Amino acid sequence: MADTLAGAAHDAADTAPEFPMPRASGCPFDPPPGLKELQEQGPLTKVRLWDGSEPWLVTRYAEQRALLGDARVSADTDRPGYPTKASAEAGEGKLSFIMMDDPEHARLRRMVTAPFAVKKVEALRPTVQRIVDGLIDDMLAGPRPVDLVEAFALPIPSLVICELLGVPYDDHAMFQENTKTMVRTTATPEERGAATREIAGYLAGQLAERLTGPKDDLLSGIAGRVAAGELTHGQATEMALLLLIAGHETTANMIALGTAALLEHPDQLALLRDTDDPKLVASAVEELLRYLHITHLGRRRAVTEDIEIAGRVIKAGEGVIMVNEIGNRDPRVFEDPDRLDLTRDARRHVAFGFGVHQCLGQPLARMELQVVHGTLYRRIPTLRPACDLADVRFKHDAFIYGIHELPVAW
Amino acid sequence: MRVSVPDTSHHDEKGKGYPMKVELEADKCVASGQCVVAAMEVFDQDDDGIAILLTEEVGDDRLGDVEEAVAVCPAAAIRLVRP
Numbered sequence A: 001m002a003d004t005l006a007g008a009a010h011d012a013a014d015t016a017p018e019f020p021m022p023r024a025s026g027c028p029f030d031p032p033p034g035l036k037e038l039q040e041q042g043p044l045t046k047v048r049l050w051d052g053s054e055p056w057l058v059t060r061y062a063e064q065r066a067l068l069g070d071a072r073v074s075a076d077t078d079r080p081g082y083p084t085k086a087s088a089e090a091g092e093g094k095l096s097f098i099m100m101d102d103p104e105h106a107r108l109r110r111m112v113t114a115p116f117a118v119k120k121v122e123a124l125r126p127t128v129q130r131i132v133d134g135l136i137d138d139m140l141a142g143p144r145p146v147d148l149v150e151a152f153a154l155p156i157p158s159l160v161i162c163e164l165l166g167v168p169y170d171d172h173a174m175f176q177e178n179t180k181t182m183v184r185t186t187a188t189p190e191e192r193g194a195a196t197r198e199i200a201g202y203l204a205g206q207l208a209e210r211l212t213g214p215k216d217d218l219l220s221g222i223a224g225r226v227a228a229g230e231l232t233h234g235q236a237t238e239m240a241l242l243l244l245i246a247g248h249e250t251t252a253n254m255i256a257l258g259t260a261a262l263l264e265h266p267d268q269l270a271l272l273r274d275t276d277d278p279k280l281v282a283s284a285v286e287e288l289l290r291y292l293h294i295t296h297l298g299r300r301r302a303v304t305e306d307i308e309i310a311g312r313v314i315k316a317g318e319g320v321i322m323v324n325e326i327g328n329r330d331p332r333v334f335e336d337p338d339r340l341d342l343t344r345d346a347r348r349h350v351a352f353g354f355g356v357h358q359c360l361g362q363p364l365a366r367m368e369l370q371v372v373h374g375t376l377y378r379r380i381p382t383l384r385p386a387c388d389l390a391d392v393r394f395k396h397d398a399f400i401y402g403i404h405e406l407p408v409a410w
Numbered sequence B: 001m002r003v004s005v006p007d008t009s010h011h012d013e014k015g016k017g018y019p020m021k022v023e024l025e026a027d028k029c030v031a032s033g034q035c036v037v038a039a040m041e042v043f044d045q046d047d048d049g050i051a052i053l054l055t056e057e058v059g060d061d062r063l064g065d066v067e068e069a070v071a072v073c074p075a076a077a078i079r080l081v082r083p
């Protein structure tokens, strides 16, 4: 019996497909075809990672949501079986509550939920509109072609996070310079590490200042928790850094990837260019979130107790990866899932994950994307790619999928 | 296994004019704001971003929105029940 089991396990090891998988050439907006095949075969299957470990890959929407909503599924990267990513890059250390479980996760998360409430975020919309309009003014006044990533997609979230955290205007340039280095894939690990340390040191200093002179901003809110003895200085800095890292590269890549996808689908772009209906813009943003996927390495977790799902048992100590990008293309939930259709109801997508870790910044991300896609094509109706899509370099190997540069003209 | 599929068992009631009751377990809420986006007239958030109910009863006109809120709530904190 033991032999048979060992034999079966060995067979599985020989056949488990590797993850991550390559995308089809010429289809930078679609999930890898291999994922689609696995999804057709069943809701979950073993895959092999870079280190030889074999976690379960969960490919269907219903099972992904069920597992992400299950308290026996842990986000703690130190747990046995946790499926690790290929290499430890800057910013991928243990970062505050995103890698913790409840109740500590809930305790820390609830300290910073206030400014992300839908109505608080709505009050920031005019500020974001001003930022977006200002960047478009600069592009229109500057040379053509211009790299949309550098001139538009990267500065928006950086400036918005400055507003949110309460970084003084005079420090914006330093802040942007360093955050840019933190996410630039051509930067060396040393450069990225140095930029991260500089920002962390800066945030620690800002927090210390607010301990004595609080203002009306998120950093003051976090400093208040330090004063109340609920957080150490280190935890507070880590939390501020998490908000910065989680909100910067994600939003920037969604802006760039979304614009690129729309330039490839001119009929869909025209819908946005020709409307001033906020409902259509909001619906378009949900569809872009469903159709594109930047967190392509999946939501990774370790299982702490045996879980029975889809006729199988995931054992305690095994890893699970919920690949939301393929969940968002599940035909059981979304009709004709591979078609980009800005008018469909895509609200049930899992682009922000699911369960207690679902994106804290989602109201802000939504609002930023609504301002971007509701403004860019109306203000530059003749916006066009300044190169062939085949020549655009996509971030296949980065933690966050996206585009290196997107030359555009008008 | 807790399966987070929206409860649609009340569908047979739809169109018959019975108001449904919304229940919210605030201690499960992770302040995603999804319910507010889905049903602005029924949900709001308190000063900490935690969901609150503006009304406990929903008639046919808002039932669809609240069903959407139930479906998108990442924390399974919202339920629709027969009063």
Ligand code: HEM
Residues within 6 Å of the ligand: A075, A097, A098, A099, A109, A161, A242, A243, A244, A246, A247, A248, A250, A251, A254, A294, A295, A299, A300, A351, A352, A353, A354, A356, A357, A358, A359, A360, A361, A362, A364, A365
């Ligand atoms: C389009 C842009 C964004 C996307 C696609 C995105 C996606 C995600 C995803 C998938 C998760 C879940 C991680 C997991 O389950 O392991 C997450 C978590 C998180 N996101 Fe976002 N995000 C975006 C923008 C933002 C912004 C703007 C902020 C804040 C300024 C932010 C802050 C966070 C935080 C703090 C978490 C951790 C939540 C927790 O662990 O409880 N995100 N995000």
Ligand code: SF4
Residues within 6 Å of the ligand: B028, B029, B030, B031, B032, B033, B034, B035, B036, B049, B050, B051, B069, B072, B073, B074, B075, B076, B077, B078
């Ligand atoms: S959708 Fe759920 S988790 Fe999000 S705010 Fe509403 S009740 Fe809370």
